[in-house]
Amino acid sequence: MTGAAGGIGSATVRTLAAQGYRVVGYDVLDAPAADGGVHVVGDVTDRAELKGAVDLAVERWGRLDAVVAAAAVIAGGQPLWETPDEQLDELWDVDARGVWNTAAAAVPAMLAGPDPSRGRFVAIASAAAHQGLFGLAGYNAAKHAVVGIVKGLAADLVGTGVTACAVSPGSTRTPMLDATAAIYGLPDPETFASHQLLRRLLGPDEVAATIAFCCSREGAVLNGSVVHADGGFS
Template sequence: MTAVPDASAARTRTAVVTGASSGIGAATARRLAAEGYRVVLAARRKDRIEALAAELPDAEAYRLDVTDRAAVDAFAAELDARHDSVDVLVNNAGGALGADPVATGDPADWRTMYEVNVLGVLNVTQALLPALTASGDGTVVVVSSTAGHGTYEGGGGYVAAKHGAHVIAETLRLELCGEPVRVIEVAPGMVKTEEFAATRFRGDAAKAAKVYEGVAEPLTADDVADTIGWAVTRPAHVNIDLLVVRPRAQAANHKVHRTA
């Protein structure tokens, strides 16, 4: 019997990466571009994603706030109008604010974290799911966190939001069973990027540095990007449901080896 050629293999596959202006998002865009994907960079800071797009062989930059549903729908509609395929969606936009206990946490911070980490994932996934399904071999990646799988003091708002992101991935996988779309969750532990802790502590460099104090080798953005790239490039019938990645020094959210 003569094999039927895979149409998707003959064309350049497209990956949309949210939160692509820095950190894990930018590193993931570079990794997927190296794998031969045409990368669509989506983030709020257009200058940054335009600079990154200029580095990559086949990339485009779109200014996008994932919490703005109208903007997300317009973004999806533009891709559809141009007949652009969408084969991979990496839901990376997210972040943490503050480290206050539940008793004194700022509800505005909790709301902001929920909107970007949960509703942002929902918005972009809903908007691009028809295109991902139509590709015949789509992949949704949710970059959650080990915070989505275990609590720690001072992390209530972020933990709650990342639990929400985890549940979206878990539920979507059940609901898409039988459809040609994989749902992958990558949950990083301690990652040292240029902005995550600084943003969490509103620019307080001393507090940000203390997060990584005494940890010789926390994960890097490239470490997580390699993990995402590996999971995405498995054969189409292979789904990496959940991949937790931590530095060797971190056994759990609350147990980290620190040198003197």
């Protein structure tokens, strides 16, 4: 589980642990390990570090059933033509290449496991993967790429039993939403609630419950799909 130290990531760690999973959390920040699990400090831009976390899971528990790629950053506040190269590089390296690296490190372990039909790869995209949000062209591009990575991966996995899907949350009460509000100069992220048909922000645990279903045996039906857990974002 990458991006495990906060927001939707930490909520997903708790949810999976409560369902009996032994979770290897992975993040650039330290965090408490889930019950029965372990937390690894590492960077999704480093495939060798990711491979080490995968190896740890297999060594401890003999198999890898589900992988959730949730690590992400957000940046923006200017139009595309004024976006600094270093900002685009970070968004691309963490939000898109980080998902790619996670899949490249983890999928072979699921394929080599005792029952590949249990294998689930779940990437966290965003409502920004389906919308054009002003001042966030770089973030839009990276999250659109996440959807493309998952769809290509699902095609590559045909006949193996391992599946891949994405979850696109809407505005969720997390530190990243606070950062988004700051980018737009908004005093309160509650403003974003008006862009969702639910007319409220989502809770991280609500999104985590959707992610957990994607990780389940029953979640196989979502192979190659994008689940819009966005409260009717528009």
